Amino acid sequence: MPSENHRPTQEDVAREAGVSRAVVSYVINNRSGGKVRISERTRRRVLEVVQRLGYQPNVNARSLRTRRSQLIAVMVPDLTNPFYPLMIRGIQAAVEGSDYHIVVYDSDDSAAHERAFVDMMLRRHVDGVVLVSFHLDVEDVRRLTQAGIQTVGIGGRLRAAGIDTVATRERPAAREIVRYLISRGHRRIAHLAGPQDTPPGQLRIQGYHEALEEAGLRYEEALVRYGTFKPAGVAQLIDSMFAASAPEQRPTAVFAANDLMAIEAIRALGRLGMRVPEDVAVCGFDNIPAAELVTPSLTTIGQDCQRMGRLAGETLLERLGAGARAEPRHVSVPYLLIVRESA
Amino acid sequence: MPSENHRPTQEDVAREAGVSRAVVSYVINNRSGGKVRISERTRRRVLEVVQRLGYQPNVNARSLRTRRSQLIAVMVPDLTNPFYPLMIRGIQAAVEGSDYHIVVYDSDDSAAHERAFVDMMLRRHVDGVVLVSFHLDVEDVRRLTQAGIQTVGIGGRLRAAGIDTVATRERPAAREIVRYLISRGHRRIAHLAGPQDTPPGQLRIQGYHEALEEAGLRYEEALVRYGTFKPAGVAQLIDSMFAASAPEQRPTAVFAANDLMAIEAIRALGRLGMRVPEDVAVCGFDNIPAAELVTPSLTTIGQDCQRMGRLAGETLLERLGAGARAEPRHVSVPYLLIVRESA
């Protein structure tokens, strides 16, 4: 059984210091200003007892009373995708120095988990939320905002929910990288798409589509395969794309919907005896740290996820602070075509 | 200003359903069993109102009352090191299905942050903690355990604190990989060490030391450089090791204290015009996902971090459940020498 030793409360501190509970509260919250004055002597005595007893305020009780939890929750779809830890770093950097604390929640890209997350945030009475969501809808977000929880979305998906968003313009970015492939002479360009029920998956395939159209190339279903944004399963998709079709029908370039898939594609191609970029060019999306480590290093679209995180954090803090209820703001973070060896 | 709309409480539900607050509480917590019986009709009416109002229990109030928060906190030193997200996945897997929720805290490998984390856990009254700590001491841990917070350490460092631990036996592992280098004929083996105020840093250099000794090789200060477990700065260390010394004095192999450093070392060596593994063999430690993606792929020690996480989570749940206060248990997870191309 947990020893569950009695933890000191303000009551204990007050008794020990020979003052009332209120005084302890004042001292701890530095309320000795406007209406209330605490003598320096009293203040020091209280702090000394706090120290000696190892008193720590109970934030549950506090936030019950104050209706603020000083908590910011961050939901991401996949912590093992290096993209998101970097984003979290950005948020942390923004929040550092404020009174807010961050808790991270990994939804494992599951709709059920995402919805459970909303409930949890409601129950925990967090003050603010940063959402990287693929499954929540406007109604889910309304539940948060209606409860007075400030919400910022990363990715444009939730713009319709009337919240602030920070996003990369993924469609133009996808278009640009496919354009680049075309400019290198590729005509049969395959797309290793992401899940089509997620906006990143949709936007990237749309960009792919647009670039082809611009160049007067035909969009062929046979050149598109649908994956999960994760390495698992990519090998089969590549196999089905290359092993099954006649050599002259094969794509000369593959645009993968993210780096994780692109890297796995390069490996799969290698196993099929194809060289990258000589036989097939490959490019990805995101620019995760591994992108420059692999061989051949990966041509990709750089999203500045750390900056996106920082912007999201800053936006949230603004809302939480002054809280001037202005129009929702949608900021888009520049992307960058990063040409390396793979294409 | 946050619209801060009134959120429904049990009071509201009770009024709406025409019952007392207690009944609502009973229904919500499924207390209709032993001493208390709630009619099915009442139950349904209450649940209907809960649904309609979108009532969510306030966990702060609840845990104030029950003295349980159903919260497990996980502290890791660096979320951007892929090692830790995997570990977290393991913990999540263990906790999935229980009533506990996980919050993740990234200490950025700072002693101050780690200590702040302890305070935070105390204040938030979390029920359990999984600690991957490089800086906390026995006294810090005692503050947690004395407050009745169940604590599990990952890594052997906190064994002395009398808590359960899950660890890889890093010293033998380091010894083994250096032995392997020796078995491949290397005699001048350099070590790109981790910070010496952290146990992983210490244990890995000790293993290195032991392997040399075993083989009758001299330990030379000139062959050791101290880094931070991060890529930054590694290039200079490699430069100083290779550029500065006469060719015949140069190491023929480098054992890096972790994969992140090893990968950066390979890149730095490449810039110096040295080939890996022909001119210099390189090996790492951890087996992060990128280890098999880089070229040459990385020879390293595989730590099963996901399993470590799962074990830590399971251990914690056991303690939280029955809470049978047995002796602290120390389990060590097998490691694996993974030979790839780099050495």
Add this chain to the structure above:
DNA sequence: TTGTATGCGTTATCAA
């Protein structure tokens, strides 16, 4: 089967 009353640790109001 349901309702009343109490206290969890805080903060905030109001007197003293």
Add this chain to the structure above:
DNA sequence: TTGATAACGCATACAA
């Protein structure tokens, strides 16, 4: 300057 005291939302022993 300080001290009672009333909420905050909930769970539960006990009474009805």
